[in-house]
Amino acid sequence: MVDELGLLGTRQLNELLRAQQEHGFQIVGIGDPKQMQSVEAGAIVDLLRRGLGEKAIPALETPVRQVETEERETTLMFRNGETAAAVQRKLENGTLRVTPGGYEEAVQSVVDLWQQRREANADRERYSLSVSAPTNHDAHQISIAIRNKRRALGEIGADRITVPATSQGGADARKYDLTLAEGDSVSSSVPTPASSTPTRAATSAGTAPSWRLRR
Helix, strand or coil: CCHHHHHCCCCHHHHHHHHHHHHHCCCCECCCCCCCCCCCCCHHHHHHHHHHHHHHCCCCCCCCCCCCCCHHHHHHEEEEECCCHHHHHHHHHCCCCCCCCHEEEHHHHHHHHHHHHHCCCCCCCCCCCCCCCHHHHHHHHHHHHHHHHHHHHHEEEEEEEEEEEEEECHHHEEEEEEEECCCCCEEEECCCCCCCEEECCCCCCEEEEEEEECC
């Protein structure tokens, strides 16, 4: 299975095809020629379409990630280059917000929206809310701002401990000191053996744990 097929260059595809010929496995590729392209010589999806024929390259022409019909239509507008009309549509239906000011104002706008969504769904027991950001730095700054908001609301207490932490990112991973307070929740992407230490909930071996700091 090759995801984001359009990122492959012709050299990489040839290597893959040689391996397929040698070992006899099946290749299933998924990609969009209108999304990110290969850094190397590529246009793989178009080349395969021309070489194998249109019927050999099935196309998914209806978005399935979006639930609402309007959002599906808007997604296709972006894909088809109707950017201005798509942005205007999202401004009108409230799914896009433009925040005046600079970086700090943008972060604060995210915090305000986060709090509004929490309050609007307070009666939903299993409601959860996630925030996505362009970079790890942006995500870190937003998380600090949300944490400050939670402290102002009395949801977390004073800082109690500081532990060494490493961000995700492979070779670009960043090491830093992580300060934790009562009420903080921490998720780890690294499986951790079960523990009975008083500062975190026990987790099963082989799982990605989530901890909550408590007294």
